[in-house]
Amino acid sequence: MAKDAALTGGKLASAPTSNLDGCTDFSYTGGPAPDPARMKAEADVEAKAKDLNKKADELEADPEPKPGASAEGSAKAAEKSAKDARLFADAALATADLAGKREERDKAFVAAGGASFGKDGLRELAAPSDAKTAEGIGAGSSLAELKTAYDAKGMKAGSNGRFQVPVDGKPDWIYEFTVNGEKVGSVSMINPKSKCS
Incomplete structure (x- = not known):
């Protein structure tokens, strides 16, 4: 998805919250x-x-x-x-x-x-805190629930310490889950092949 098309949809704020490394990050409307x-x-x-x-x-x-x-x-x-x-x-x-x-x-x-755009378009979608994956995992889900939902689908710990698993039906995209203690802290969908600059 191209940045201009995403911005015209009204779900993202019109001004970026970061331009670090050549990626442009936008919060959702009403966000920071x-x-x-x-x-x-x-x-x-x-x-x-x-x-x-x-x-x-x-x-x-x-x-x-x-x-x-x-x-x-x-x-x-x-x-x-x-x-x-x-x-x-x-x-x-x-x-x-x-x-x-x-x-x-x-x-x-x-x-x-929010949404982060790199040189090739959409690079990452960070879910709002109340969003859940199709398997029912979101912020606040337990680590045990995360493992039950995704271990059989090939979930592994990424180099950044976050749990990663391929997204069904979306080649090149992965879910990335942060975990704080025994709870999921956040959920993102990331295209690791998409670069910032």
Whole structure:
């Protein structure tokens, strides 16, 4: 589904709640309003991580200069090495900050429900808290109920720690369930092949 078609249906808010990583997330009508300060913080962290990682990648592509035999040449090589190490450390910290922003965005998105669009169209639907799958599983269902409904259908724990199972009749789509303790916290339908940018 294309973003423009989804927005004309009236079920989604007209303004996005996040643009992180090139995906555009919308809450359902009446859901959380966009938070300009949070969205700016996401954009700033993303831009910083991209810039520092690009610089670090350029350093890795350049061959390391050989220190000269003189003390001055050795000192310059050591200074460059320290500067490069600082850049790699800053890039790693910026990447960690970006991962934190992604985690915050993902938690807010599945808690509120909505639709996320990537470069190929619809990427994820996060169910409203009162929605249930055809098998009767939704937020608040027990872990035992989730396993009873989906273990025989190939449910497994994903790399992100969430439970995942293919959606019947929808090739390329999976259900993804977050679990808090012994209860389902949220339900999403995701197309893992659809990328943000």
